[in-house]
Amino acid sequence: MSYLNELNDSQRLAAENINGPTMIIAGAGSGKTRVLTYRIAHMIEQGVDPFNILSLTFTNKAAKEMTERISHLIGGGEAKNITMGTFHSVFSRILRYNADRLGYPSNFTIYDTQDTKSLLKDIIKEQNLDDKIYKPSMVYARISAAKNNLISADAYAQNKDIIAEDNSSKRPELARIYKLYTTRCFKAGAMDFDDLLFQTNVLLRDFPDVLNYYQQKFRYILVDEYQDTNYAQYLIVKKLAAVYENICVVGDDAQSIYSFRGANIQNILNFRKDYPEFKLFKLEQNYRSTKNIVEAANSVIANNKDQIKKSVWTENTEGQKIKVVRTLTDNEEGKVVANKIFDLCHGQASIFKDIAILYRTNKQSRSFEEALRKINIPYKIFGGLSFYQRKEIKDLLAYFRLSTNPNDEEALKRVINYPKRGIGKTSMEHVVICANQHGTSMWEVISNPQQYSLPVSPATRTKFYEFATMIQSFNALNNQLNAFDLGNQIAKSSGILKELYNEKDKGVEEVERYQNVEELLAGMKEFSASKEEDNSLADFMMDVALLTDADLTGEEDTNYVSLMTIHSSKGLEYPHVYLVGLEENLFPSQMAINTRSELEEERRLFYVALTRAKETCTISYANSRFVFGSLTTSEPSRFIDEIDQKYLDFENISRGPGRSLNQMNSNYERPFTGGLNTRLNTKPNLRSINELPKSNSGQNTSLSFMVGDNVEHDRFGKGKITKLEGVDADKKATIFFPHHGIKVVILRFANLKKLD
DNA sequence: ATCAAGGCTTTTTTT
DNA sequence: AAGCCTTGAT
Numbered sequence: 001m002s003y004l005n006e007l008n009d010s011q012r013l014a015a016e017n018i019n020g021p022t023m024i025i026a027g028a029g030s031g032k033t034r035v036l037t038y039r040i041a042h043m044i045e046q047g048v049d050p051f052n053i054l055s056l057t058f059t060n061k062a063a064k065e066m067t068e069r070i071s072h073l074i075g076g077g078e079a080k081n082i083t084m085g086t087f088h089s090v091f092s093r094i095l096r097y098n099a100d101r102l103g104y105p106s107n108f109t110i111y112d113t114q115d116t117k118s119l120l121k122d123i124i125k126e127q128n129l130d131d132k133i134y135k136p137s138m139v140y141a142r143i144s145a146a147k148n149n150l151i152s153a154d155a156y157a158q159n160k161d162i163i164a165e166d167n168s169s170k171r172p173e174l175a176r177i178y179k180l181y182t183t184r185c186f187k188a189g190a191m192d193f194d195d196l197l198f199q200t201n202v203l204l205r206d207f208p209d210v211l212n213y214y215q216q217k218f219r220y221i222l223v224d225e226y227q228d229t230n231y232a233q234y235l236i237v238k239k240l241a242a243v244y245e246n247i248c249v250v251g252d253d254a255q256s257i258y259s260f261r262g263a264n265i266q267n268i269l270n271f272r273k274d275y276p277e278f279k280l281f282k283l284e285q286n287y288r289s290t291k292n293i294v295e296a297a298n299s300v301i302a303n304n305k306d307q308i309k310k311s312v313w314t315e316n317t318e319g320q321k322i323k324v325v326r327t328l329t330d331n332e333e334g335k336v337v338a339n340k341i342f343d344l345c346h347g348q349a350s351i352f353k354d355i356a357i358l359y360r361t362n363k364q365s366r367s368f369e370e371a372l373r374k375i376n377i378p379y380k381i382f383g384g385l386s387f388y389q390r391k392e393i394k395d396l397l398a399y400f401r402l403s404t405n406p407n408d409e410e411a412l413k414r415v416i417n418y419p420k421r422g423i424g425k426t427s428m429e430h431v432v433i434c435a436n437q438h439g440t441s442m443w444e445v446i447s448n449p450q451q452y453s454l455p456v457s458p459a460t461r462t463k464f465y466e467f468a469t470m471i472q473s474f475n476a477l478n479n480q481l482n483a484f485d486l487g488n489q490i491a492k493s494s495g496i497l498k499e500l501y502n503e504k505d506k507g508v509e510e511v512e513r514y515q516n517v518e519e520l521l522a523g524m525k526e527f528s529a530s531k532e533e534d535n536s537l538a539d540f541m542m543d544v545a546l547l548t549d550a551d552l553t554g555e556e557d558t559n560y561v562s563l564m565t566i567h568s569s570k571g572l573e574y575p576h577v578y579l580v581g582l583e584e585n586l587f588p589s590q591m592a593i594n595t596r597s598e599l600e601e602e603r604r605l606f607y608v609a610l611t612r613a614k615e616t617c618t619i620s621y622a623n624s625r626f627v628f629g630s631l632t633t634s635e636p637s638r639f640i641d642e643i644d645q646k647y648l649d650f651e652n653i654s655r656g657p658g659r660s661l662n663q664m665n666s667n668y669e670r671p672f673t674g675g676l677n678t679r680l681n682t683k684p685n686l687r688s689i690n691e692l693p694k695s696n697s698g699q700n701t702s703l704s705f706m707v708g709d710n711v712e713h714d715r716f717g718k719g720k721i722t723k724l725e726g727v728d729a730d731k732k733a734t735i736f737f738p739h740h741g742i743k744v745v746i747l748r749f750a751n752l753k754k755l756d
Numbered sequence: 757a758t759c760a761a762g763g764c765t766t767t768t769t770t771t
Numbered sequence: 772a773a774g775c776c777t778t779g780a781t
Contacts, residue, residue, distance in 0.1 A: 059771095088771050113770085193771050260769060361768055363772095383770080417757095424757045546771065567769045589768050605769080628766060629772045 029288025148262030226251035230262030290319025334367030
């Protein structure tokens, strides 16, 4: 095949080996995605039916992109027939299809982390256990770990080692909580994230015909990011591949960063054992980064003991050294990085999309967000509080959930008294007790209060009745209306829309909330219009719980600086990377410095971060930052020391006469005028792109500037325009600043003030 | 049942 | 700093 010529020798060999067990160890930036894509295209060219291909990716976005690339390679619509997606999304669909086997409704709800914790909290309270000892997050972690290792609630209770562990940690009731949690989920017709894998295993274990069906269907299986699969995932793959053994796993042990989620490097070793005749391919040539970056990253990862031998190298140019920047505070770090980005982008706005700011924890995003906003650089925050986790969105989604699955307890609790309808805590406590006594769901009790002799006043019963009737009416419309029409109706008649509308004049955040709901409805409209069938509310809700911001469609303007955690940057690459917060106790995290394996994972994380960069990488740290409201001093991260110093370029910007800290601050704290920039501190939303101040390009400012005008710039101070070029949004000005020399700025971003 | 105020805890990363 | 929970007044 001609396109195979676009691969190097080792890549091509890996791509052509489509039969039998195959393992590809792919170093960072070695063209792994390319190999996978070409491999699948090649398979189809060789006559493999796309229906027989299962390709498991790490994100849904990766799946989408890969499908597109394959379509591009082979033409036609065949690529659509490949089953491609994350473990969670692929198997949630399979579970829905076979739900009856397991006693679940096919429209089962997927509980997200919040739902799970809230349910656990209730259970702990109902059992009169001390929630200081049984912290929901801790209990969740324990249950999650059990499920990922395929230990059921019953098996948990019978496992001597586990029980001994729990006893010695003074948490003997964990087994009982696990069991209660499982039954509550089951009654609510809900699965949590871990159940999607756990129950798939149950399905394949207990129903040989189902197993056989999928073994026949998925004759060719590919698993990306294999180093980050856990035991439950490993076993699913193993079972499905057991007949044909056309299984290809791709991974890099040096990039294993999800052990907190049960990911197990052992899976790579298991693979060798399960398929002794497997073929191994190593991709070691890096096409992504400069020599400096590749070698710096190699020098860091060499500190890890646990690793598979491999040597990543590149033919790319040497490139710049990695800059190391020290700042005094976290806020200053934000300003300095924003500043550097500003300098880097001068004269070429298109470069924003080439830049990423990566951090260890989500909350670090704030200082960068504020600083970028202040100097008008467009940005987008990925992860953190996603669109779907916002309160107003979850509220509306809770009505949707109830309308497809009224047994969904978490959804019920969320909205039974929102908007207020006089159903308070005490009434709900009675409902819970009653439901538990009769072994039924809360919904059953609410819709038949007399049958379960619910001890509440007739007035409250009426309120329950009204609520239940409303939900039932929504439920009945499920087969008649499409997602948008029903969603819209629910938003209206539930009172949510009115509630939010009434609060709109309270402030900016309230307006935003209303807009978010509008946005969700707009998305549903698009969804409903995009297809003829399968466009009901239930269809829409099917994998909403599995969506992340990265999966959102309809990106109008993609030229922004990306902000995200290192974890979510996995698989991505940027010409310019700013790696921030390189401080002890932050990165490596304080939570992960107690054992060698924890620390090694942090180091791998650092390795992942460095290898995202193609051309330049800048590392920064602050001497002090706010931690839980109080100023904490911090030491530079040990990881900086671990990089061979010959790849580093230390820069100290908080000192030096020309540009003192005070001066910088005074520049930044000048009040800004116009548009969105007067509003600081807004939380990111679906369109958290810091919208460009169109007013600047459209009207007054940019159009009215002339050569010779005296202007003032937020950072460079006063200057004179010597040249104007470009049109509209791309209009640039060359300006002479007495203190900074000649600069080219884009008027749209520059926020220039005209001086008389 | 609702609301405001004040106290307390929070300590990673994600499907 | 921010979110969550308890408390006490209405």
